[in-house]
Amino acid sequence: MTAEIVRPDTARSNGSEHDAVDAAAFKALFRRHPAGVAVVTFADSTAGGSRPVGFTATSVISVSASPAVLAFVVASASSSWPGLSRAGTAVVNLLAHSHSDLSTRFATPGIDRFAGVDWEDLPSGEPHLLGAASWARVAIAERHPAGDSFLVVAPVIEVHASSDHDPLVFLDRRYHRLGEHGHP
Numbered sequence: 001m002t003a004e005i006v007r008p009d010t011a012r013s014n015g016s017e018h019d020a021v022d023a024a025a026f027k028a029l030f031r032r033h034p035a036g037v038a039v040v041t042f043a044d045s046t047a048g049g050s051r052p053v054g055f056t057a058t059s060v061i062s063v064s065a066s067p068a069v070l071a072f073v074v075a076s077a078s079s080s081w082p083g084l085s086r087a088g089t090a091v092v093n094l095l096a097h098s099h100s101d102l103s104t105r106f107a108t109p110g111i112d113r114f115a116g117v118d119w120e121d122l123p124s125g126e127p128h129l130l131g132a133a134s135w136a137r138v139a140i141a142e143r144h145p146a147g148d149s150f151l152v153v154a155p156v157i158e159v160h161a162s163s164d165h166d167p168l169v170f171l172d173r174r175y176h177r178l179g180e181h182g183h184p
Contacts, residue, residue: 042090044083052127068156093132096165133165
């Protein structure tokens with residue numbers, strides 16, 4: 001097992017303690033930290049109408065249970081960010097282990113991510129991926145710049161939770177499934 005220790009005195013820095021670790025070292029740190037996989041979907045309403053938009057997120061976190069609030073991160077350079085910067089609501093679709101194809105599709109730039117995907121608009125207007133293990137409809141309350149990304153804070157309006165599926169897990173640039181050891 002190889003470990004890399006990066007200290008502020010040896011890392012790239014602009015004189016600020018907050019810039020002490022370079023991006024490669026930071027990515028290496030989180031490459032070994034497993035994350036659940038979700039696809040965030042929303043309707044982008046523009047002058048020409050409304051179109052479904054979605055992106056893969058491995059940064060979804062539970063912030064508060066009472067009231068129910070979650071958060072996720074989107075890169076500011078993402079093609080989804082302009083629409084998300086205008087959206088008032090979204091759906092966070094939590095993916096099951098069998099959905100690695102959906103995760104890959106919604107992470108691929110320059111394609112129609114909804115083509116060939118089973119989805120429908122919820123009565124409230126947001127696109128929802130049919131077959132998602134579980135999902136939450138959220139109101140987008142805050143968007144905070146964070147480095148080259150935005151942290152989106154979203155109170156939960158509605159949930160559909162299922163325990164029938166093992167989650168899709170992303171670790172070291174690959175998808176994984178929890179084995180029996182992952183269940184209580």
